[in-house]
Amino acid sequence: MAEDDRDRMPFLLLLPNLVTIAGMCLGLTSIRFTMVGEFQTAVILVLLAGLIDGMDGLIARRLRATSEFGAELDSLSDFLCFAVAPGLLVYRFALGEAHALGWVFVLVFAAAGCLRLARFNVTRGEDGAGKTHFTGVPAPAGAMLALLPVYLTLSGIFDVRDAPVLTAAWLGIAGVLMISRVPTISPKAMRVPRWGVGAMLMGTVIVVGLVFSRFWVLMVVLDLIYVATLIPAIWKGRRSLLR
Template sequence: MTNPKHFNAIYILPNLFTAASIFTGVVSIVAAIHGHYEKAAWLIFLSLLFDGLDGRVARLTHATSRFGVEFDSLADIVAFGVAPAVLLYFFVGEAYGRFGVLVMALFVIFGAIRLARFNVMSPNTDPTVFIGVPIPTAAIFVAVWVLMFRRYEALEPLSWVLLVVTLGLSFLMVSNIRYPSFKKFHLEKARLTKVLVAAILLASLLYLYPVEGFAAMITLYILWGVARAVYTMATRRKRLGSRRK
C-alpha cells in the first residue's frame, strides 16, 4: 500500500515550483514598478525556469493532477501575463497614456484567452504544435527586448515600436497560426549528430551573447510562424485559382 504522507509530499513538490513561478512573477512586477527593468525582465526568465520544472517534476514523480493543471494556468497568468504587461507599461507604455494601458490590458486578456483555449483543446490537438503563440513565448519576447533596449541606447528612440509589436503579438496569441512545440518531437538517429552539433553551437552563441541570442531566437520563432501561415495561405489560393481555370 502507498503511504499517504509520502504521496502528499510528492503531490506538493511540483506545485511548489508553480508557486515559485508566481512568486518570481510578483517580484518582477514590484521591480518594474520601481523602475528596475532589467531585474524585472530576468525574473520573468526565472519564472519560465520554474514553470518548466513543475511539469517535468510532476511527470517524473507521477504526481500530475487536475489541480496542478489549473494551478499552473493561474500561475502563467501572473508570471507571463501580468508581469510582462506591467514591465512593458512602466518601461514604455506609460508615456503613451491610454494606448499604453490598452496594450497592457490586451496582452493580459488575450494571454488568458490563450491559456483557456489551450486547456480546452489540448486533449484533442497535435502535441507537436501550438495553436497561437504560447503565452510564455510572448512574455520572454517582451522581457528580452526590454533588455535589448536597455543595453543599446541607440534603440531608445524606437521604444514605441516595442509597444506596437507587442500589440500585434497579443493578437498572435489568440490566432490560429501554428507554431512548433519542442516538448515532443521525433528525431532520426541519422540526424542525431547534426542536431547535437547545432545545439552546442547555439549554446555557445547564447553563452557569448545571451540577450542578443535569445532576442534573435524568439523573434525568428514568432516570424517563422507568421511567414509559414502567409506561405500556406498563398499556396492554397494559388491552387484554388488554378482549379477554377
C-alpha cells in the same frame, strides 16, 4: 491504516505544485521590481519564471503526480507571470509617455494571455500528450516576444522609449499571436539530424558565452529567430489567423 496516515500526502506529489508556486512568486516579484524601476531584475525574474514553467510539468510527469488541480494552478501562475507581469513591465519601461494608448495595448496583451490560457485549459486533453504543435504562441513565448522592446533598449541597439507607439503596437502583435490559430511547433516535435548534433553543441557553447558577455543581445537574437520560425505559418494561415 492509521487515521494520521490517510490524512497525509507524500511530499513528492506536492513537489510540482511547489515549483509552480515558486514560479508565481517570481512573476509577482518581477512586478514589484518593475514598480521601483529595477527593470533588468524584473526581466530576469520573468525569464526565470519561464524556465520554471517548463520544469513543473516535467517533474509532475516524471513523478506521476499530474492532477487537475496542478493544471489549473499552472494556468493561474502563467497568467500572472506571462500576461500581467510583462505587460506592466513594458508599460512602465516604455509606454508611460503614450498615456491611454499604451495602457490600451497592455490590456489587449493581458486579455490575449488570459484567453490563450483559457482555451488551452479547455482543449488540453483533445490532442493527447504527444501533440507536435501548439495552436498559437504559448504564453511564455508570448511574454518573451512582448519583452523584445526592453531587450533592444538594454542591449543598446535601439532605445524604444523614443518610439512608444511602435512599442505599444508590438505588444498588441504579441497578444494577437497568442490567440491566433497559427500552428507553432512543440518541443516534442523537434528532431535533430545526426549531422546537426555538432552544430547544436557548438551553438550551446556560443549561447553560454553570450549569456555572460552579451546577454541582452542574445535575447534579441533569440526573439528574432523565433519570429522567423513563425513567419511561414503566419503567411500560410493568414486568412484564418483569428478564427
